[in-house]
Amino acid sequence: MAAAKKGKTQAEQDAIDHDILFMKSMLTDRTATFSGVNKVLARSIKKRQERQIREKVRQNQDTCDYEENVVADNYSPISTDEDNNTDEFITAEPKRKHRSKVKEGVSIFVPHDILKSKELVSCSKGGPHKDVISTATKQLLMDWKCEENVVGMIFDTAPSNTGQKAGACVSLQKELGRALFWFACRRHVGEVILSACWDCLKVEGSSGPTIMLFKRFKNHFSKLVGYNDKNKYYYPTMPGVFEERQQEMANFFRKSLSKPFARGDYKELVELCLLFVTKGSEPVKFTMVRPGALHKARWMAKLLYTLKIVLLSVMIQEQFPRAEIATETQISKLELFAVFTVEVYAP
Incomplete structure (x- = not known):
């Protein structure tokens, strides 16, 4: 402290002495601690400890399996002297109970x-x-x-x-x-035609396995208000299709619904097509099914998504911001694809 007081006036030296006395008076016998807890560090330590425990259990299990399958088979008792009834043990080749099997060949379809x-x-x-x-x-x-x-x-x-x-x-x-x-196969030929129609419309330029337009619709579907109200659906016109042709398609879809379906998505497609053709009058008891699995290889799912987006397009534009799910250009292209599906593919 002498160095601190050197060159100071008497008043400044007295102030330094008062500060030293004040600091000494604040000292107590309590140990200083931190009240906060680093939660991120605590979680990291907990995960590391759990991982170490699992690794230790796995090593113990591997050791037990080795002793059971290999060590126990290394020695096999054989009787060499029947008169003396003595058992001798010889070392045998280690045996493993589980061996990987490699299958070769090409799977083919046969009748x-x-x-x-x-x-x-x-x-x-x-x-x-x-x-x-x-x-x-x-x-x-x-x-x-x-x-x-x-x-x-x-x-x-x-x-x-x-x-x-x-x-x-x-x-x-x-x-x-x-x-x-x-x-x-007629169904596969139809998929080829649908693929060409979809590529020609260029609805989305994504090259991944998932169509982002449909993914956004699936994520926002539960937020739509009144998606089961058929009166609020949008039913686009079918250019070039006369009333007699629409009646023929409606009769075909009604007849198809009267028969059992092997798959539920087939029945859902027919119901949506009938709803599309009759402008919401049929089927009477209709419920919009929540969008399911989606992949570019699932053409049936692509048809279902397209018809649902077109029918709910007015609600989507009213209840969500612009381009939240789809742009106006995409909806207009989906409308053309939906008309092609109902008029050409489904019948």
Whole structure:
């Protein structure tokens, strides 16, 4: 303190002494502590401790499994002297009870009739996929003795089947040595047409597996007020479709609803189409189903989302900010796609 008082006046030195006495009077025997708790650090420590405990339990379990499956099998008792009844132990090769199995081969589709036959066609791994399918199909036809009677092929529109150079259909024709009629699956052909229509409209430029327009609609659907009120729906006009044609489509959808459906989304599509054609008069008991799973490969989901967005477009524009779910341009393009779905695809 002498250094602090050096060069000071008497009054300044007295002030320093008073400050020192004041600070000494504030000292107590209590230990200083922090009242706050670092919650982030506490959570990190807790997670690390839990992770260490799980790791320790896993290591103990692995040790027990090793002792049970390997160590216990290292020694096997055998009797070498029946007279003396003595057991000797010899070291054996460690045995493992669980071994990974590697399956080789290519899965192919065969008709159900083949299950009634004792002979099955096996295809070894190797060679292009098209060759496996065409070779197996030809072998089946030869086993059934009908290769000369085949005039056509029924298949889906996967590239492995319809490829112009490496497709299974082309390879099968080469195997049989003649041309065959191509009967592509009607449902898959419809998906090809829908895909071309969707790409032509350019509703969204996203290249990911999820259509963001539909994802936003799914997230905001529960916030819509009155989505089950059919009187508030928007029913666009169908250009070029006369009243007689609309009545024919309505009769077709009514007849379809009178029959059982294998899938619930098929029935939902028919109900939405009937609602679209009759301008909300049918079906009488209608409930807008909450949007479900969505993926670019799910064409049925894409149709359902499109019809729902078009029907609820007025509510969407009234209850949400502009472009919150979809822009006006996107809604107009979806309206064209919905008309195409109801008029061309669904019937």
